[in-house]
Amino acid sequence: MRRALLLAACLALPAPSPGAEELPVRAVTLSNAGLAEILRGGRLEPEAGISFRVPFEDVDDVLRTLVLRDPSGTVEGLRLPAQDLETEAFRGLPLRPADFENRVSLLRALRGQPVEAGGSSGRLTDAEEAEAGLRITLLTPGGLRLLVLREGEEVRLADPALAARLARAAEALAAARSAEERLLEISLRAPAAREVSLATVTGAPLWKPSWRLLLPEAAGEARLQGWAVVENRSGTDWNGVRLSLVSGNPAAYRQALYTPIRVERPELPVRAAEQVRVTADTGPRPAPPPPLPAPAAAAAPMLRSFRADAEAAPAPVAALPAARVASTAGRVAFTLPSPVSVRQGETANLPFLDAALPAERVWWVQDLQARNPLNAVRLRNASGHTLPDGLAAVFDAGGAYLGDAELRAVSPEEQRLLAFARDRDVLLSSSSSRRDRPVRAELRRGAILVLTAIQREETALAVDPRGGRGRLVVDLPRRPGATPQFSVAAEGDFGLRHEAMLEGAPVTLRFAWERELRQEVPILDSGLGDPMLLRWRDLDVEANLRRLPGGSDGLERLRALLEALPADAPGRGAVEALAAGLGEARRRLDAASAAIRQAATAEAALGRARAAAEDRTGAEREEARRRLNAASLAAERTGTAADAAWEAWQRQVAELLGRTG
Template sequence: MRAPILLTALALPAAAADLPVRSVTLSNAGLMQIERAGDLAPEASIGFRAPVEDVDDVLKSLLLRDPGGRVEDVRLAAQDLQAEAFRGLPLKPEDFGSRATLMAALRGQAVEAGGASGRLMDAEDTEAGLRVTLLTDGGLRLLLLREGEEVRLADAALAAQIARAAEALAASRSADMRGITIRLSGATAPREVGLTYVAAAPLWKPSWRLVLPDGAGEARLQGWAVVENRSGTDWNRVRLSLVSGNPSAFAQPLYAPIRVARPLLPVRAAERVEVAADTGARPALPEMSPDMRASVSRRLPAAAMARMAAPEPPPAEAAQAVAEASPGRVAFTLQTPVSIRGGETANLPFLEERLPAERIWWVQDVNVRHPLNAVRLTNATAHVLPDGLAAVYGATGAEAGAWLGDAELRAVALGEQRIIAYARDRNVQMTAAQDGSERPVGVAMTPGVAHFTVRKRQEVALAIDPRGARGRLVLDLPRRGEAKPIFAVTAEGDFGLRTEALLDGSATTLRFAWEQTVRQEVPLWDRGLGDPVLLRWREIDLDQDWRRMPGGGTGLETLEFLAMQLPAEAPGRAMLQGTIAALAEARRLLEAARAAIRTDTLAEAQLTRARAAVEDRTGAAKEDARKRLNEASQTAERAGTAADAAWEAWQRAVQAVLAQTG
């Protein structure tokens, strides 16, 4: 038996026209542009459905074209439709399970039923009909409602709320979709109206079929696009465009309610007084052992592929799309309308081109054993070729119709070249060796420092055995800081430095070198000592500091080693030889001064002992001690004079060194 009707005061919206999808533009930025258009009556509104996840984008980008009307507003149900519809009602969604549960949820409400008015107390389904108990002014009244009889709520506003809740309950059964209504006004005659919006979409995925020539010639390039319709609407004979570009795109939560958080100001109360209870004294910590203290502080192998035969005769021509290029963007528009049902995936041909091509060997790392099989393509079309994966096939000879491998094709601008590799040539072998050298080519002198100009050279030698095969080898070599290549560079890019060589079938060795000129300083002494001419030997520890002084240390040997490598015509070579000679003399005199100073040190020590002997002795022994003290004093005086003379001689040699370098 049907449930009695619960009357409401609900104003139903006017019917909305669902404009069909006329065109779809898919972008490689993960977006789609939907265009709907159709004839619209003067007072009609526009209605369509969109997935919930697209509503933010629709609200952000909706654009209406109406030659005769104006937009009043865009309406759709709240995101939390069901929760909002039941807010404040005495009902829950489960109360709509049966008429008895609905009536039970409305207990206490004022109603009219069976010609009587009162408050609904109870309702029960029976075989005879719905038995309703009302509380009237005269007491309880039992009513049996039969088919078609009504229970009318006295509160019209509550009735309208319940009706909206029922509508929301029905709509929530398809919670992943939302109906959107655009209300228009001002039109006086039928006209064609269109709307456009942009929403997220699966990427359209290009893939390529590349048929290679034997050697140099023309390669045949076919473009296919995998397209997925996830718009929630069927596309029936739409104009489909595939766009490759790099637009700026943002997402913003316009549909979801956003509540701004506010700081919570607490109600002030008296501060709590917290007291830690006294738990009594505890034993002292034990001393930690040393050990305890230390402990605390402490490429898938490629699967074998069977030879894949391409269809014979050669592949059929692919459907050609119309390419329209604009700055930073190219759109391929299919010439034939496309139909793709919602949730369906299609693979559509959109390009057929013939491009200049040359088959080459490609080396990206000289340390590998075999080079890559590759092809160099030139984009001779009038537009950019987008990124995609290419399945490479052969065209002639033993390769005719054979799958040769897969390759990644990155975006190619007009007139640009790209090298794509599809296999590794195991018939060609390579061995690489690297070496480096440094050689001084000039020298300049400043006081205390020799400034060498050093030429650094780095070299890579690549031995290649093509085993009779002929062709072009392209190598990508890394940049080496500021070192300049001394080989022909055909291109520079993210790959580094590109160079090329022609192989004639015989084994050969290719050499690639980089050179860099640097400055190298060789100090003749430690500048931290100050001016060596002003040094006093009695004020320094010569045994410790002699290596820091002119003639000491390894500066002389370093200069001699570098001088042997200097070319005879190198600038500054004669001055360097003079400096080496002067520095060698300074070393000889420094060694002599060190010897004299050591003698003086021994003499001073003997003099000190002699003085102590005089103090310790008496009588005849004291007289002998005085004689020895006199002899020790004379010896110390002669040693000191000799040390002074040797030190002055060394300082004169230092001045000669300064004269050479100044």
């Protein structure tokens, strides 16, 4: 059988360090942070080192986290192939990886190199397959020599440095055939044999808790069984290892330690003499023509659980072996009681917990707008350690599947609600209302009423349990600045939690929040200016009648507030006095308004009489003057009355302002 003829130097591939041993995996710790701590250990002889294979994607983590425990040895170093070992190994060589395909292509890639073959030496010029064997051509001092090599004969390179580099290239080519892992070697020196261990922390698939929750009929003990789904992607079989499952929240990072990183540097140009450039003179040219007018711009384009009734009571659920639990701050580890074997690439589902927890089945309302409440169970973690996150399949006491529930991490003695279905037999409906109730009033300078009111927001929840009895848990949102007027069993991310017992009959639960509000209510309209400086002759009194002190706007607002204010409310007496004063101002303002209207009528009559007197002659002129005198007297009398009525109103307003000053 014809075999590929490799160079003797290439056949002597460098082996791993003498005496290097691959220590077996003794323990594995899996974390829910996506990490795996692999502990290897064994007995090493004085001159022995350690070698082990690592998946390519885990090399960075191994370089970052490897911890070696050796009671008497000294670490001389760790080595592993380059990340791109094939490229690095062939850099500067006269051949490429493809040249190792067969002996002819390998030898032809070495043409021109001095070699020794068949008792002759010279430079290799060609190689080809022949019937008798491999025929090569050598260039010797005396000319070309043709040689036919048979199986087992060697072609030896005369350059030992090139032979060594080819050997390393062949080694790299063999290692590259398994590009998904790397061989790490640790050199140690010790005076005697001893027990050595090394630990590494690498990325790994999450171990995933899988819970089974068996509920009591109403209240009692629920049985919680925990199974862990684990996957071995470490690159090494786990044979009888101690397996620990950790739940915590560590900070975990990655860093590219295995990847060659080149720092970019600014490149400076080679300095040369500055070139002298001269623009040739081409002579004068005609002046350029004026620009054409710009074209007009174009218009823009328009643009109840499913239950299989059991015929007989199911057999009890099988017990699970208890894991050894160790808890520290923020971390809990479950160490399985028996050694575990999981081959590389396998997935296993391993039991780690079997606990009885106090439980109560409840109805749970998270959304007040929902038509039905959730079926849920309240669990208390009496296991003595934290239960990690996971999904629980929920079953009733008869073994019927009820639904799935999300279990978030539960500290010892904490209580959690787990909802697993919606109860369509219980009906809900809700409504909301809001009202303000004044409780106190205070008058301030400038006839400003400061009103303190209690705002009450209420949500009513009607519940029809249709004969069902049990506990109803209602979660309500917080309302900033408001105080709940109902009992609060707990507070958390869910808001405020209220609990009530249902006795089978429809019931309405009311949830009220109250907050104190303060509002400034101006009784007088300051938009017209100081009322003591107003002159009725400069103001359209009829148009501004509602805005003037005593006008209907302020008085009606004050009377409405007074009706809502309780009889024993602080400040009510002052508000009543202010309302009485405004009532008197209203009466006087009405009187002044009537007097002003009469004065306006008299002024209009005086104007007509004056015009008539100017247009008459003779006897008619005398009559017109008599009427003019009468109209003038009437205008003076009604104007004086209007002035008196306006001043009486202003005195009442001044008294009101003094009372509120």
